[in-house]
Amino acid sequence: MLLRIFVSKVTIIEMTKLSVNVNKIATLRNARGGDVPNLIKTVKDIERFGAQGITIHPRPDERHIRYQDARDLKDVVTTEFNIEGNPVEKFINLVLEVRPEQVTLVPDSVDAITSNAGWNTVKHKIFLKEVIEEFKRNGIRTSVFVDPIPEMIEGAKLIGTDRIELYTEDFATKFKNGQLSAVKPYVEAALLAQDLNLGLNAGHDLSLENIQFFSESIPDLLEVSIGHALIAEALYDGLEKTIKSYLKALDK
Template sequence: MTKLSVNINKIATLRNARGGNVPDLLQVAKDIQRFGGEGITIHPRPDERHIRYQDARDLKPIVYTEYNIEGNPEPKFIDLVLEVKPTQVTLVPDAVDAITSNAGWNTVKHQDYLKEIIQEFQRNGIRTSIFVDPVLEMIEGAKETGTERIELYTEAFAHQYGLGNKDGILPYVEAAKLANELNLGINAGHDLSLDNMQFFKQNIPNLLEVSIGHALISEAIYLGLENVVNMYLQRLK
């Protein structure tokens, strides 16, 4: 079964817009798990414009499912992950000024760099995942880094699906087949939603985990958080 990890960055964005502690990020994380969510994802950025580094620390005793911290492995981020020791760290090549993640790693060009960082996390008992585009060469490069998993960057699929082009799934199917052959676990995320989630899941063999934030929180404004979490879980069955 594919696990649903809920990215709560947007909850932090809403909190920070007004100051104070409304909505309460920690309570939301508790509630998502109570509603059936199987993981909590955060993506702290250097400017702390949504998730703060202290949030990562405060969430540690709260998250009893899977705890996934995403980010660009610059020194401050590495130190945070090694301190918190989440279930999984997902390495994302974000520029400092990126609004959101917009590309996967070049796992060939940055192979030695990634390998060194991944080994450090693994020595500390933290599972690693690398954010990658559905390009076979990048999947092969990811295998050489020693990572346990990849996270397929799904924006291109979501865009094509929204245009009615279901063939947009094909590069992801081929990437997943290769990852399975290489014994790489497969996660996925970015612009997955209630509209496209079931189709994606049905076509990707051995999909272990999806990380969904912006769409899920936006849908929850209309449908309610508990309801939306369970709607995703139904689509992932």
């Protein structure tokens, strides 16, 4: 009897990692001036519930995450630690001191309520290139917040970043209105990132309502950073159940 063995190419699809942004936990704590909820305990619990990363976004006025929080979390986070923010001198110094696994550069203004646009990587090429080189010299993986615009993604490649993070507010807004085609520019951006050998993250207004559709549509999506929606959803379902719901939605 002739035994025929057929060997086919196997493609391994890795699960998109969930990094939980804990800014809103710090906002609640700061509202009363005390230490409830305790940020350190909450971060430990978030990791225990299965999240694969912790994100913080300290701003100059420290209205939620404080710079000292970044220092305190340095030896607490056991998964991936991601610090995001506008690379002003104070922020750069903090990141170099803490040395997280990843730094995400975001072009938000000092008075911004939340991030509202990606970088113009062409206009700010020289500045971003210098900042990225400094972080990479110190062994910190870099990611740059960009809109799903080919020119900006190509510009990101030229400044030497390891990854880009797609700004997803436009997708989330249109998806809520039933416009599934809103994901198309993001798919095209992901394919371009593949061609340019750029790692791909995403974040902003992603939620349990849209995360499964988005993650299943986007090729090679390495990581999503979610904070506001996740914490709001946890008010109803609890933090552990909400995190597990995201992990299930991201499991391809």
